[in-house]
Amino acid sequence: MSINDSCSITRSLIRSYSRIRRTRTSARRSEAGREIFGDLSRSEYPLNTVIRIAFTARWRSPVHVGGADLLDRAIIGPSDALRYMHEHFHHKSGPLYWSAFNLCHSAIRGEVRIEQARPHFVAACAEEDARHHLHH
Template sequence: MHAAMLPAAKQLVMRPILHANADPPWNICPSRKVRRRKNRGIQMAEVIKVDFGVTWSAPVHVRVGNGIRQEISGPDAALECLKHRWPEKRCELYAQARQLCLAAVCKHGSLELARQAFVNAAADAKMLA
């Protein structure tokens, strides 16, 4: 099935199967785009279904900039907010929220733990709406 025929939030990602002694052809999260090198130990590809529209059970509302209220519905949006709109990036709660949201996006961590860490960081930064 062609990727354009799938729903907008779901896509197919090709993951190469490697020889035992080959270097991995990518250096990024497996749920993101896979970069390939030219024929370095790749025999065939395995298809993995990925859902890029991961959302929390309940959105978090924060105030950014001049008090504009923004709805954060999942770890993707939380990472974007943490990266571009956060006032204090040296806080321990900020680092923890960023780490847990990244793990949730890569499907290695809990969505609810990431949400709670983001809420705690937003409360510490006085950004909760």
Template sequence: MNMTVRASYVRWSEPVYLRIGYGMPETIRSPKEALNHLLFRWPTIRGEKYQSAANLCSAANGNPFLCEQARKIFVEACVEADVLD
């Protein structure tokens, strides 16, 4: 039996809740959503964890086995940027 996993449907076991600036709280459920936020919505000042999170979230889009590692580093980047809700 062959098992096919579509990377675009990879989701984290638990979502990450964040708030950027004065915006509404947001729920991030996957490496793809996290990467989108990192690239297009993240605060201008970026810490050490930012690039690691972007790289790992990008890699997790093509490799579901990296999914939970990507979540962990994304949470660390959120803490560093003070956007964790």
């Protein structure tokens, strides 16, 4: 096989792969996503599609967090919760942490309702506080 034949086969494979990627359908947005972002006109997402993220999504009531028995910071939504967990959690592990992490991400992507992430964040904060007091 010559170099030209190899290049031709490679180009053909790349074209086929590109066609498959363009025609592959993504999972439909959940009802929560339609509620936040509106209904989409088609079920396929081309490679150049921008995924909208609801960074400004807010919970009905904030979660008040803090340290030393002083709840001085209000976490207003899943994006704020993710930032708080990243910056203030010393133990980024465990089922409660990952549940809160995953649900907050899903909420800002519109895959679950915004309010679904809130109790999981509260539970993760309680676990982090208990771990912190256990080690100090």
